[in-house]
Amino acid sequence: MLSAILWDVDGTLAETERDGHRVAFNRAFEALGVSWRWDEEHYGALLQLTGGRERLLYDMQHQPLAPQNAAEREALAGRLHSLKNDCYARIVAGGALPLRPGVRELMNDCARDGVRLGIVTTTSRVNVGALLAPHLGDDWESAFAVVVTAQESPRKKPDPQAYQLALERLRLPPTSVLGIEDSPAGVAAASAAGVPVLVTRSYYFARQPVPGALAAGPSLGSCAGWQPAIAGGNAAADRVTLGQIREWHAQAMARR
Ligand code: XBP
Ligand code: MG
DSSP, rough: OOOOOOOOTTTTTTTOIIIIIIHHHHHHHTTTTOOOOOOHHHHHHTTTTTTHHHHHHHHHOOOOOOSSSSSHHHHHHHHHHHHHHHHHHHHGGGGGGOOOHHHHHHHHHHHHHHHHEEESSSSSSHHHHHHHHHHOTGGGGOOEEEEEETTTOSSOOTTTHHHHHEEEHHTOOGGGEEESSSSSHHHHHHHHHOOOOOEEEOOGGGGOOTOSSSSEETTOOSSTBBSOOOOOOOOOOOOOOOHHHHHHHHHHHHOO
């Protein structure tokens, strides 16, 4: 029985990375007089590492103009990260980054059928609110039975901590929930917690292998391009419904 769907945020609910976080990091660099910038390609490589602060610290190891001293790097990463989040909030204010196709519709299916919703993300809580309030309203949190972010779960994906905490708070076994993710690290986190997981491919993780996912496809807004394929109907014009997700979930459970 599927009782809850746990959503990743960045790349899954919205394409936040290239035009959101990346741009915000660059504005923070500029504002603090830091000489380097992150272009689209370099940011894609840095995304192998989850967590914006972690990404800053890693990148500083390869930036010749970064402070040499570890404590100074930590302090600079902290200032940059906090300013980046302010810049990100300004970018997404007013709904500039839309929810991905099919997301809202699937949330509505769940509300109608009594399937609870949760957020399981490694991003900071302020970023989730900044992104979702323009789309779901200022009381966006009321749409979710559980919200786990970097604040509640400091060990970031691929560590399963965020999923484990969400299951604990929902008082559900992993087999009665389903995760929706876009990245290999997200899939690994869900799988390590025993949670079956579906992948909606995003800009930066369009082709990466996602071993263990029960299904993977380009968008919840279309039945085309999914593996395993969605049978029947006018595939290109349809969307991934809760009924389809229940089917994949039941198949995955039968295989266990
Ligand atoms: C998201 C992340 C985050 C965001 C930026 O991963 O890795 O680091 O890129 O947010 P997921 P912060 O989609 O798996 O949640 O700067 O707050 O880390
Ligand atoms: Mg993601």
